[in-house]
Amino acid sequence: MARRLLAYFLLDTSGSMHGEPIQALNNGFNGLISMLRSDPQAMDSLHVSVITFDKEVKNIIPLTDLASFQPVEIKCPESGPTHTGQALEMLCDLVKMDLVKGSMERKGDWKPLLFVFTDGKPSDLQLYRTATAKVKALDFGMIVGCAAGPKAETSFLKELTSEVVRLDTTDVNTLTTFFKWVSSSIEMGSKSQGTGENMVLPPPPGELIIVV
């Protein structure tokens, strides 16, 4: 069994995403999968898991290898809170369950990647803060936070990772650009694995604003 690269996607499906934003997210995410399908490294090792969070938190796509991945329709309710903290809690449980550690018989997985996409801020802030500490303890290869749209707050994502990007809008073009960048980040990630060096993100396109 070859070493796997696990990528976790936490996608905001709270009420504010209803309408065009959720359409754009679907387009962007399924586009990302298509892009990755043409990368031989990703086809070899990438496994994807998707968690959506609104009032409810769901692992809508349990860990699946890229070759078996089926297109998905991400849905969101018309209104409701953003349980980001609960999503991070679920993420920790999933990583503990999914990640194969090296043993005498088999090589362990590479350090996993995490992408958090939100258009707001956590409604469960207390849980968010305790979960953030747990996520950090899990030793991800890279965590990227994306705050999209006018109401997204970057400060909370900053508590999770130093790699935070901002999108001004949540329209189709912007999200497509974002997911293209995610795709090249993942390709970079699978390449830098095994070199013993920290992963460096590719330079983001103009639509993305790096949050310092």
Add this chain to the structure above:
Amino acid sequence: MVELFLKQLLTEFNIAAGKFSDNTVARLLHNAKINELTKSITAAKNQVIGIFHMYKETEEFKDVETVLPNAVSRKHYEYRFDLSRFPNICIREIRNLDKAGLSFDAASAKISGIPASTLSVDLQLSFTCGQGEDQVEDIKIIPFTVNADPKDLWLNKPSNKNDLYAKADSDKYAGPFLDKRIAVASQRGRSHAHEGAFRDDHFYVCKLPLGWEIIAVADGAGSAKFSRQGSKIATTFIAESFHDETLLAELSERCSDYFSAAVSNTPETAVAAEDPALKHKSSIINILYKQVRNLHTKLIEFAQQEAIQLKDLNTTLIFALTGKFDNGYTVLTFGVGDCPVNIITGNPVEVKLLNQLDIGEFGGGTRFVTMPEIFTNDIASRFAINRFEDFSRLILMTDGVYDPKFVTENKLEDKAAWDTFFADLDGQNEDNARVDFLRNDGIEDQLLSWLNFWSKGNHDDRTLAIIY
């Protein structure tokens, strides 16, 4: 039937039961016209409910999640729809399926064929429900994906011959080695070929004075800019540095002393402070150590001279300095990094790993000969002094070979794993690639082709040296 029908009808029209209505019902039970109308109304109702069920089954069929496993281009694909829950559904045709190069057989509800190229498409299942004039027609959409065969996704771009420290994308060698023979091949990995990058592995075989010969193999670090040059310097410099008759004369003598002392050692004297074997061992290691130290200095000088950083040359190194003398084969080995040196002895048949491997938890935790921190007292454990009456194979390889073929380092001393490995070399693999050790001509080409084996997730440079 007529009575029940009439009673339900009266209820529907709010006509209360009573003497007159009861009498009327009794009278109408035998009325021919009423009987006929009841029959036709019941038949009409049945027809309506039948149509209702057809439409309902249609809706359910459209809603049920049907997942077609992804196909792979040029690989046979077959999928049969399970319609057991939908007895009246019949899939007539599937539009867009021809785009994927597949066909559908309505009678068996089966998709089959060999998809030509990668594709993502929405299949339109045109289906009917029921029979005759009440038959319902509808369309169900199912997304379908044909993945590329991963082998097709890898590009093979030649490296740029005009670049600094350019190196051939592959290398090979075969020839005599002591009273045996050696075959070596080194192949650029797919991950490098995909980007037109250089092969970072290197090997060097060299005949030395006084009956010694050396084989050195190095794996340049993927993360280091000029590791292709680092591995080249490491192998050639270390091998050539033993091209020194005085040094080898001293080494031969020390080895001879060491083996005689080691043989005469009883367990009691082995622990004594003035152990002669230990003294000779120390001299041998110091002779070898000095050359490795010189190599390190050489790498520093080279980096300075080229105005590059030492870590740009990061490379692992293994070598086996061997000679055949009166009492068998002397094999002196050294290793830094994660490449193994193994020997398969003749009698009894045993597998031995002749060096310690540096392996990190997440991979990439390896060590390089460019690192100053390896030059501590602990470096002594990186050298091994061995003598074998005979051996059938002496093997040096980079992790590009052992990762896919042995997976974990503990398998490198597992006899069964080696049996599988040699069977694989002998042609027991999906490509039927065979290395014929009984024929000398072209063995290096066979070895190079064998190195092209496919292994998911393992696309590093591969170098394999076999003395046989």
